[in-house]
Amino acid sequence: xxxxxxxxxxxxxxxxxxxxxxxxxxxxxxxxxxxxxxxxxxxxxxxxxxxxxxxxxxxxxxxxxxxxxxxxxxxxxxxxxxxxxxxxxxxxxxxxxxxxxxxxxxxxxxxxxxxxxxxxxxxx
Numbered sequence: 807x808x809x810x811x812x813x814x815x816x817x818x819x820x821x822x823x824x825x826x827x828x829x830x831x832x833x834x835x836x837x838x839x840x841x842x843x844x845x846x847x848x849x850x851x852x853x854x855x856x857x858x859x860x861x862x863x864x865x866x867x868x869x870x871x872x873x874x875x876x877x878x879x880x881x882x883x884x885x886x887x888x889x890x891x892x893x894x895x896x897x898x899x900x901x902x903x904x905x906x907x908x909x910x911x912x913x914x915x916x917x918x919x920x921x922x923x924x925x926x927x928x929x930x
Contacts (some may be wrong), residue, residue, distance in 0.1 A: 807831075807832070807919075808830055808831060808832050808834075808835075808838070808903050808905075808918075808919040809830070809831040809832075809919075810828050810829070810830050810831075810901045810902070810903060810919055810920065810921035811828065811829050811921055811922070812826060812827065812828050812899065812900070812901045812921045812922065812923060812924040813826070813827050813828075813829070813924060814826040814827050814924060815899060815924030815925045815926045816925075816926070816927070817927045817928075817929065818891055818926075818927070818928055818929070819928070819929050820891060820892055820893055820928055820929065820930050821890060821891065822891050822928070823887070823888060823889045823890075823891065824888045824891065824926060825885060825886070825887050825888070826842070826885065826886040826888065826899055826901075826924060826926070827883055827884075827885055828840070828842075828883060828884045828885075828886075828901030828921055829881075829882060829883050830882045830883070830884070830903060831882070832882070835879060835882040835903075836859065836879040837859060837905070838859070838903040838904060838905055839856060839857070839858050839859060839903075839904040839907040839911060839916075840856065840857050840875075840877060840884040840901070840902070840903055840904070841853065841854075841855065841856040841857075841901070841902045841903075841904065841911060841916075841917055842854040842855045842856070842875060842884075842886045842899060842900070842901060842902070843899070843900045843902060843914065844895075844897035844898065844899045844900065844926075845897055845898050845900070845923075846894075846896060846897040846898075849897075851900065851914055852866065853866050853911075853912040853913070853914075854866055854869055854873065854886070854899070855869065855873055855874075855875040855886060856875065856911040856912070857875045857876065857877050857884065858907065858911075859907070861877070863875050864911050864912070866912075868894075869888075869895075872888065872889050872890045872891075873886060873887065873888050873889070874886070874887040874889075875887075884901060886899070888926070891926075891928045892928060893928045893929065893930045894928075895926060895928050896926060896927050896928050897925075897926060898923040898924065898925050898926075899923060899924050899925075899926050900920055900921055900922075900923045901920070901921040902914075902917035902919065902920050902921070903917060903918060903919040903920075904916050904917045904918060905918050905919075906918075
């Protein structure tokens with residue numbers, strides 16, 4: 807069992823930056839593919855970014871070039887650095903962990919564990 811706790815959300819003006827953190831429990835963090843998803847009001851939860859065990863990164867087209875995902879296995883933490891934020895980035899952001907990666911890093915069904923989410927609000 808893995809528990810995930812997100813932090814770092816908040817209110818920021820358009821063009822600003824935020825860094826989200828996701829702390830994971832357990833001693834096998836380094837063996838998990840980690841992902842970030844987001845859900846805006848009235849919309850489905852969507853893929854944002856993922857990072858593999860080897861450190862390979864993947865991004866949704868909507869955030870490519872603005873967001874950066876990284877991980878620190880010594881701290882059992884994954885990060886999402888968000889720059890040049892736009893009002894359309896407003897959503898609850900969720901961290902997710904995938905124990906048995908099968909290639910569908912962009913799919914919610916790929917992930918086994920989820921955090922409770924952290925709100926990000928970008929004002930125009």
